[in-house]
Amino acid sequence: MNKIRTLIVDDSSVMRKIVERSLRQAGLCIEQVLEAANGAEALAAVESNKVDLILCDINMPVMDGLEFVKQLSGVENAKGVPVVMITTEGSEGHVVQALSAGARGYLRKPFTADQVKEHVLPVLAGKL
Amino acid sequence: MNSFNPALSLKVRECWLPTLQLSVREVFELMLACPLELPSESPIEAGLEITSMVGLAGQLCGVLTLRSSQKSASRMASRMLGTDADSAGPEMWDAVGEICNMVAGNFKNKISGLGDGCMLSVPTVITGADYCLHSMVNQEIHAVFLFEGEPLVLSLEIYN
Numbered sequence: 001m002n003k004i005r006t007l008i009v010d011d012s013s014v015m016r017k018i019v020e021r022s023l024r025q026a027g028l029c030i031e032q033v034l035e036a037a038n039g040a041e042a043l044a045a046v047e048s049n050k051v052d053l054i055l056c057d058i059n060m061p062v063m064d065g066l067e068f069v070k071q072l073s074g075v076e077n078a079k080g081v082p083v084v085m086i087t088t089e090g091s092e093g094h095v096v097q098a099l100s101a102g103a104r105g106y107l108r109k110p111f112t113a114d115q116v117k118e119h120v121l122p123v124l125a126g127k128l
Numbered sequence: 129m130n131s132f133n134p135a136l137s138l139k140v141r142e143c144w145l146p147t148l149q150l151s152v153r154e155v156f157e158l159m160l161a162c163p164l165e166l167p168s169e170s171p172i173e174a175g176l177e178i179t180s181m182v183g184l185a186g187q188l189c190g191v192l193t194l195r196s197s198q199k200s201a202s203r204m205a206s207r208m209l210g211t212d213a214d215s216a217g218p219e220m221w222d223a224v225g226e227i228c229n230m231v232a233g234n235f236k237n238k239i240s241g242l243g244d245g246c247m248l249s250v251p252t253v254i255t256g257a258d259y260c261l262h263s264m265v266n267q268e269i270h271a272v273f274l275f276e277g278e279p280l281v282l283s284l285e286i287y288n
Contacts, residue, residue, distance in 0.1 A: 011250070014208055014222045018159070021210065059248065088233025091243025108237065109230045110158040 003031035004052040004124070009042040009068065010086070011060040015109075019055050019086060019116070026117035028124075039068030046078045053124060054078075056103075058087040058094065069101040082123040086111065144239070144284070145269050151235040152194075152273065152282050155227060160207040164273040164280065171272060171279035177257040178220075180228035183249035188242055189287040191263065192235070194228045198255075200278040225251030231282070263287065 006023065008016045016035050023030060034049055036042035040063040042056065054072075058065035065085060072078050084105035085098045095106050104123040107115060156164050178201040180194045196204070198220075205223035206212055229251045236242040269284040 012222050012226045014205070014219050014226055017209055059250070061250065088230055088237075088248065089243070090233065090237035093244040108233075110155045110234060112158050 003029045005032040005034070005050060006030060006053045006055065007034045007036060007042060007045055007049075007051045008055050009036045009039065009060070009065065010057040011037050012057075013037075015057070015086075022111070022113040022116040023055075023120065025113040026120060028120070039063030039065060039071070042068050043071055043075065046072065046075050046081070048077075050077060051081055053120065054081055054083040055086050055120075056083055058085060058089050058098070066097055066101055069098065069103050073102055084119055084123060086116075144235075145271065147238050148231075148235055148269055148282065148284055149271050151238060152231045152271070154234055155230045156275070159227070159230065160204060162207055162275065164275055167272055167274050167279070171274070173272070173279060173281050175257050176279065176281060177255060178224060179254040180224040181252045181254070182225075182228045182232040184232065184236070185247050185249070187245035188236070188239075190265075190285050192228060192232045193261075193281075193283045193285070194224065194231065195281040195283075196224070196275065197278055200275050200280060203276055203278075221253040221255075225253050235284070 008019050010016050010019065020033050034045050034051060036045050038060040056065045056068060065087065069083055072083065082104040083102065084107060085103045086107045086109060087094070088109045090108040098106055105119045107119045153164050156162050175197070176195040177198055178196050182192045184190050184192065201220050201224045204227060205220040208223050209219065229248065232248050236246045263285055264287050265285040267286040271282045273280045273282070
């Protein structure tokens with residue numbers, strides 16, 4: 001499998017570490033992990049870095065995950081980059097909003113490493 | 129799945145206790161790889177000096193609190209991060225706040241109708257046991273567990 005560069009967006013540094021660990025446990029070869037604590041930081045990160053995968057929380061200060069996904073479509077660097085939401089928000093309404101905004105996957109917290117694998121590998125399959 | 133109806137009596141809401149218990153058990157089993165146990169007798173709740181809180185607003189208003197000792201909070205953080213308990217450091221507060229956040233989210237997602245109609249605040253963590261929480265509570269759902277033999281107290285205070 002090719003090495004991937006990933007961006008993890010969550011206002012909790014502990015959650016960012018758990019998501020990164022889950023990706024490694026899923027067997028992904030990770031070349032680089034970028035982190036952002038909110039959507040605004042994440043937009044700045046993708047404007048200046050090429051990434052292959054974005055994992056993003058929804059409820060965050062400054063700019064939430066749904067707004068980030070909407071604005072991501074306007075970032076040239078991020079065209080075609082899949083976004084998987086990882087969030088405590090589990091309602092159908094949130095899922096529909098996220099997928100409509102452009103997210104390719106949706107995983108509810110709490111989660112296992114196996115669930116991360118199940119949600120991430122399919123969206124990467126068509127990209128790498 | 130239980131369902132939420134604002135007209136439900138407070139008595140009926142007591143039926144949410146099993147849902148709340150399931151919500152916290154799932155978080156500990158999935159994120160900390162640690163099943164919670166029920167105490168055989170009421171543990172001493174005084175002196176639990178780490179309190180994490182998440183507010184709920186919308187169709188259900190209230191606050192969810194999770195109280196533990198500092199030692200337990202460190203152990204929770206180390207289990208989440210896969211590190212030694214002594215090295216959790218300032219991430220301990222982040223970890224216990226996230227646990228409370230996930231319990232609140234997991235709970236509302238299990239109550240039909242609450243998922244879209246109830247918002248969660250960012251977590252707040254209080255250090256120290258000598259405080260009183262004054263709120264306009266109509267109902268409290270209270271559950272006590274043992275985490276690695278130490279008490280863990282979960283409380284959902286409902287305002288409306």
